[in-house]
Amino acid sequence: RDSSIPLWVLGRFHELIPLSLRPVQFHVIQSLDELLASAQLVYREYLAKQYVSPAAAQMKLSIYHALPQTTTCVARHRQGSIIGTVTVMEDSPLGLPMDDAYKVELDSLRQRGRRLAEVAWLTVESRLFCRGTFAMTDGAKLLLLMRLLKVLLDYVRSSTEINELVACFHPKHQLLFDYFGLAPLGGPKTYPGTGGTLTVARHLDLDEAPQAMSHPTTRFFYGTKPSPKPFARKLIYSPEELRRLFVLDSSVFASVSPTELRYFRSCYPAYDFDEILEGVLPSSVAVHGLVKH
Numbered sequence: 527r528d529s530s531i532p533l534w535v536l537g538r539f540h541e542l543i544p545l546s547l548r549p550v551q552f553h554v555i556q557s558l559d560e561l562l563a564s565a566q567l568v569y570r571e572y573l574a575k576q577y578v579s580p581a582a583a584q585m586k587l588s589i590y591h592a593l594p595q596t597t598t599c600v601a602r603h604r605q606g607s608i609i610g611t612v613t614v615m616e617d618s619p620l621g622l623p624m625d626d627a628y629k630v631e632l633d634s635l636r637q638r639g640r641r642l643a644e645v646a647w648l649t650v651e652s653r654l655f656c657r658g659t660f661a662m663t664d665g666a667k668l669l670l671l672m673r674l675l676k677v678l679l680d681y682v683r684s685s686t687e688i689n690e691l692v693a694c695f696h697p698k699h700q701l702l703f704d705y706f707g708l709a710p711l712g713g714p715k716t717y718p719g720t721g722g723t724l725t726v727a728r729h730l731d732l733d734e735a736p737q738a739m740s741h742p743t744t745r746f747f748y749g750t751k752p753s754p755k756p757f758a759r760k761l762i763y764s765p766e767e768l769r770r771l772f773v774l775d776s777s778v779f780a781s782v783s784p785t786e787l788r789y790f791r792s793c794y795p796a797y798d799f800d801e802i803l804e805g806v807l808p809s810s811v812a813v814h815g816l817v818k819h
Contacts, residue, residue, distance in 0.1 A: 540593055550603050550604070550673075551601070552602075552674060554599050554600075554677070555600055556759045558761065558767050560772070561761060561771070562814075563608040565591070566584060567611055567649055567651060568585075569755050571650075572649075572720075577721040585775070586647060587776050590620070590622075591613075592763075593616075594762060596751065597678075598612070598614075599612050599613075601673070607734050608685060608778060610617075610674050611647065612645060612647065612672075612674050613645070613716075614681070614691075615644045616641075617642040618789070622692070623646060623806070624719075628715065631690065631711050640690035641689050643688040643692070644691075644693060645792065646693065655667045668705075672702075672705060672746070673731055676701075680752035681752075682732070683751070684751075684754040685760075690731045691730040691732065694719075694727040696720065696724070698721060707747065708728030709730065709731075714726050735748055769804075779802070782803070782806075
């Protein structure tokens with residue numbers, strides 16, 4: 527039996543979610559405060575699931591958040607709180623978080639000329655849903671996540687050259703990625719990014735996906751060509767914001783290697799990284815690699 531959510535149901539999203547979630551806005555992050563709220567939400571939810579260890583900063587931040595080609599989308603409650611978030615990271619010389627477990631599979635896609643991006647840190651505020659659990663049978667939560675993923679996909683399709691999405695996640699979350707249309711990529715593996723838990727990987731060929739229009743949820747995701755206009759206000763870090771977020775408010779830049787620093791300089795050629803990294807121990811900068819998860 528076809529277990530997909532009918533297209534008319536997706537279109538009536540605001541009629542189906544609980545009153546406490548109306549209205550919910552979905553958009554790319556536009557300010558540092560939104561990014562901080564997103565990182566704090568992911569940290570809280572991951573800590574509750576024991577995917578991460580307690581950290582003083584109480585944020586889930588990594589080297590990839592500092593890259594200008596990384597984009598985070600959020601679901602924002604009318605009262606201002608971030609209740610859902612997801613991040614997409616374009617492939618770069620720094621690789622992708624999934625390389626730690628699925629490098630062979632990702633390299634196979636790279637060798638075929640695919641332009642990769644990883645979808646990661648998909649999170650919702652569990653307190654708003656039944657018993658605080660990630661129950662994919664909860665229709666409101668599933669619809670919320672699908673709208674969040676649609677914003678991400680609209681951004682990717684309208685504003686980037688990405689043609690292949692990849693993701694890895696706990697096997698219990700496969701239903702959501704079935705709706706998203708991702709195909710299997712490799713077998714189950716343990717993944718450091720989620721505390722060494724078992725994960726499965728999926729990928730999505732964006733050149734082929736829009737042609738598969740028979741599935742109602744596929745039409746929801748790919749039915750129209752998105753405009754780049756809603757994403758014009760995407761957050762671009764200033765030098766001060768890079769320093770605040772990755773030096774002062776967290777330790778992400780505390781162990782940047784020379785190779786990684788050269789790449790960051792190339793990403794932000796007008797920025798003075800000596801000023802951004804002021805106060806970071808030179809020995810730390812020279813020896814270690816950035817926190818990648």
